[in-house]
Amino acid sequence: MDLIIILQAGVASGTVLLFATIGEIFTERSGVLNLGIEGMMLVGAMTSFSITLKTGNPWLGVVAAMAAAGLISQIHAFITVTLQADQVVSGLSVSFLGTGLSLVLGEGLSKAGTVSLLPSFSIPYLSQIPLLGPVFFTKQSVLVYIGYLVFPLCWYFINKTRPGMHLRAVGEYPAAADALGINVYRLRYLYVFVGGMFSGVAGATISLAVSPGWFSELTTAGQGWIAVGLVIFAQWNPLRAAVGSYVFGALRRLILDIQGPLLLFGLPNPFYYNPYYGFFLQMIPYAFTIIVLILGSREAMRKRMGAPAALGLPYIRGQRGL
Amino acid sequence: MELVNEQTQKKVVVSMRGIVKKFPGVLANDAVDFELIEGEVHALLGENGAGKSTLMNILAGLYRPEAGTISIRGKAVSFNSPKDAIQAGIGMVHQHFMLVPSQSVTENILLGLDEPRFRLRLREYEQKVVELGERFGLHVDPRAKVWQLSVGEQQRVEILKMLYRGAQVLIMDEPTAVLAPTEIEDLFKTLHSMAAEDQSIIFISHKLQEVLEISDRVTVLRRGKVTASGIPLINTTRAELARLMVDREVLFRLEKKAVEAGDKVLEVQDIRAENDRGLPALREMSLNVRAGEIVGLAGVAGNGQRELAEVITGLRKITGGKILVHGEDLTNKPVKTGIRRGISHIPEDRTHVGTAGNLSITDNTIMKNYNQPPIGQRWVVNAVLANKYAEDLQKAYDIVVPSIKTPVRLLSGGNLQRVILAREISSQPSLLVAVQPTRGLDVGAIEGVQRLLLAQREAGAAILLISEELEELLSLSDRIYVIYEGKIMGEVLDGDIEKIGMMMTGTPMKDIEARGSK
Numbered sequence A: 001m002d003l004i005i006i007l008q009a010g011v012a013s014g015t016v017l018l019f020a021t022i023g024e025i026f027t028e029r030s031g032v033l034n035l036g037i038e039g040m041m042l043v044g045a046m047t048s049f050s051i052t053l054k055t056g057n058p059w060l061g062v063v064a065a066m067a068a069a070g071l072i073s074q075i076h077a078f079i080t081v082t083l084q085a086d087q088v089v090s091g092l093s094v095s096f097l098g099t100g101l102s103l104v105l106g107e108g109l110s111k112a113g114t115v116s117l118l119p120s121f122s123i124p125y126l127s128q129i130p131l132l133g134p135v136f137f138t139k140q141s142v143l144v145y146i147g148y149l150v151f152p153l154c155w156y157f158i159n160k161t162r163p164g165m166h167l168r169a170v171g172e173y174p175a176a177a178d179a180l181g182i183n184v185y186r187l188r189y190l191y192v193f194v195g196g197m198f199s200g201v202a203g204a205t206i207s208l209a210v211s212p213g214w215f216s217e218l219t220t221a222g223q224g225w226i227a228v229g230l231v232i233f234a235q236w237n238p239l240r241a242a243v244g245s246y247v248f249g250a251l252r253r254l255i256l257d258i259q260g261p262l263l264l265f266g267l268p269n270p271f272y273y274n275p276y277y278g279f280f281l282q283m284i285p286y287a288f289t290i291i292v293l294i295l296g297s298r299e300a301m302r303k304r305m306g307a308p309a310a311l312g313l314p315y316i317r318g319q320r321g322l
Numbered sequence B: 001m002e003l004v005n006e007q008t009q010k011k012v013v014v015s016m017r018g019i020v021k022k023f024p025g026v027l028a029n030d031a032v033d034f035e036l037i038e039g040e041v042h043a044l045l046g047e048n049g050a051g052k053s054t055l056m057n058i059l060a061g062l063y064r065p066e067a068g069t070i071s072i073r074g075k076a077v078s079f080n081s082p083k084d085a086i087q088a089g090i091g092m093v094h095q096h097f098m099l100v101p102s103q104s105v106t107e108n109i110l111l112g113l114d115e116p117r118f119r120l121r122l123r124e125y126e127q128k129v130v131e132l133g134e135r136f137g138l139h140v141d142p143r144a145k146v147w148q149l150s151v152g153e154q155q156r157v158e159i160l161k162m163l164y165r166g167a168q169v170l171i172m173d174e175p176t177a178v179l180a181p182t183e184i185e186d187l188f189k190t191l192h193s194m195a196a197e198d199q200s201i202i203f204i205s206h207k208l209q210e211v212l213e214i215s216d217r218v219t220v221l222r223r224g225k226v227t228a229s230g231i232p233l234i235n236t237t238r239a240e241l242a243r244l245m246v247d248r249e250v251l252f253r254l255e256k257k258a259v260e261a262g263d264k265v266l267e268v269q270d271i272r273a274e275n276d277r278g279l280p281a282l283r284e285m286s287l288n289v290r291a292g293e294i295v296g297l298a299g300v301a302g303n304g305q306r307e308l309a310e311v312i313t314g315l316r317k318i319t320g321g322k323i324l325v326h327g328e329d330l331t332n333k334p335v336k337t338g339i340r341r342g343i344s345h346i347p348e349d350r351t352h353v354g355t356a357g358n359l360s361i362t363d364n365t366i367m368k369n370y371n372q373p374p375i376g377q378r379w380v381v382n383a384v385l386a387n388k389y390a391e392d393l394q395k396a397y398d399i400v401v402p403s404i405k406t407p408v409r410l411l412s413g414g415n416l417q418r419v420i421l422a423r424e425i426s427s428q429p430s431l432l433v434a435v436q437p438t439r440g441l442d443v444g445a446i447e448g449v450q451r452l453l454l455a456q457r458e459a460g461a462a463i464l465l466i467s468e469e470l471e472e473l474l475s476l477s478d479r480i481y482v483i484y485e486g487k488i489m490g491e492v493l494d495g496d497i498e499k500i501g502m503m504m505t506g507t508p509m510k511d512i513e514a515r516g517s518k
């Protein structure tokens, strides 16, 4: 069990969480909670795999994944922004819808064989840095490198640009934004779409790079839900989201790999000899998600963590006494 | 074609003609005419629910009128949104501020504009904000986050926001209701410097003294109709204004009968408590209130007044000390226990703490006795009795609404306060904690509330009156405590304003006395 290899794989697997989490940060910053990430990721993974299979071009697969997951997300936008229905209920249905759709449309894909994957390569010079080089810059998929660029850019966009400022205003105090001529409804549709596209990329990252193939709902194995928890852990900040995603990616790998060797630190490996222990290990990320969600649902805690003040609330123009 | 006002020979900026606005069951504006000329401060007066905010919301593009025309500098306009109004040079500062708390002052000012295009370049724009502020005497740190600002500073940001957009007309809906006296002075200076640059201001207020001080002309509304239109304010008295508003004499004088104070009803001993952010709000403070007396608590806003009211009524836990009511220890007991022991609360926040917005007048008035006979019978509420009860209160407290089934969020500020008073006073409390009970009320309503408080005093209730309005405290209270940073600075029996003022800025009574005897 080589720690460097585990970390290297961890970064790749963390990239999936990174895309999903950043997408949800955009959506939630606009005041819409979308619990449908898991479903949208599955749609993205299935679409990208099947398009790549047909065309032989993985980049087309990624674009198709973004479009498909983005499309699904607009159902959520219509239900919550236009019809002003409950965001939790709608998000759960979108998750079921996405899961169901991908299972039906992805029927038989798992036996389809191999597809051409997105390229992997090492970065000259950077890969020579001790420790960081092999972990971050050696033989990673191109999507992993894109991830390194995406999270600081997203942070910059949200905090330092005019559209980012409008995004924050719409999620904090939509009535104030509306009074100044910002179209609250249009921006919410837009950022739900952006969230959907990111989920699609997250799905494609699995099926075309990190663990290639289509394994029905096990493809994502609940990572969409972990992303929902990570958004809260990250306090809606893309930089913290990156830290959380990579740590969790590494943790996932570690949990898988720790069950392999016979000896652990020179002692008999309890996880090898007693596979049931492994189940408890695998539970950790999900248990974490549940705890974060419980903490995050407390009003006082949310305020302290800087949750967008209008998160979860439909915006109704001109309503008196709110 | 630019219009010119005949009396003053000045240009007419805004002209509203025959404005009609209906809400379900109310005619809020009934053929209202309104005219604003260049460089004037124009006061808009009227009782609670007279339709002032409605008229101004129409001018600011928030509501669309059913009938009537608006013209700006002689050109007919029709606003579909506040943005249209802002583009026509009309900006409104609402009673509830429209600021994003988590963003900085500069960000709030830039919100919704086309400049800067993409990158925010805040440093550059912060400079512009500072310059604009200096021009009109509006000082505020452009980098501060809005949640860190005092109410007065937030108001300045709102004004800056409108000036930055080139507003020529500034509408201010009850701007002084939330300000400390020194902040009011600053605001008036700003308004004067704006008028000097030929900008026009519409000023809504219930404080007639202020209206006389700041405004050039006044328009008065009564139940949606204009009763005085643009009359000059020179040589007008407070009493005349009041008569125009309420159509009867307002006394401005209260009859306070002598009442022998009885036993101590409330005893607060060395209590400590924290505010919402977890910082100390009350530090070892003690006070007491006897039956049949009104005890005032003076102080600048944010010195622990709200926390004290919440602690006494059981809404906030204390971290040290004791609270006794009729000698019984009620420290950190549930709110319900307090209610059963006869504690009533008129909270500062009417819309969130005092009432439930989506519930009807009936539901809001029976909130404290819905589970007791005769209204509550076992597990059902007797709807007939409940409605009867609410109707009686509606008459007794003069609540103006289309029906007792109306959700209270639709009520005007004054009527909402009457709903709370009706509920809290009709339970015949032995201890009444009243926080800013007359804020935002019209002169007639203020008189009504003050009479009710005095009547409770005569009935033997102990009343703790927490207010920032010194005049009100002095005319109602038997004794006045002064609070500063969560501590009682001292107690005044003779209404010595000078001493109160010194204690409000943090000089304890014993220091004042020491200095006096030297």
Ligand SMILES: Nc1ncnc2c1ncn2[C@@H]1O[C@H](COP(=O)(O)OP(=O)(O)OP(=O)(O)O)[C@@H](O)[C@H]1O
Binding pocket: A320, B023, B024, B026, B027, B028, B046, B047, B048, B049, B050, B051, B052, B053, B054, B055, B410, B411, B412, B413, B414, B415, B440, B442
């Ligand atoms: N959005 C609304 N829906 C229904 N009724 C409304 C609405 N806005 C105002 N009203 C009603 O219209 C009338 C006029 O209200 P408005 O707020 O204009 O009064 P106001 O003069 O500003 O009173 P105050 O001094 O208490 O602020 C009131 O009876 C109020 O209940």
Ligand SMILES: [Mg+2]
Binding pocket: B052, B053, B054, B173, B412, B413
């Ligand atoms: Mg009003």
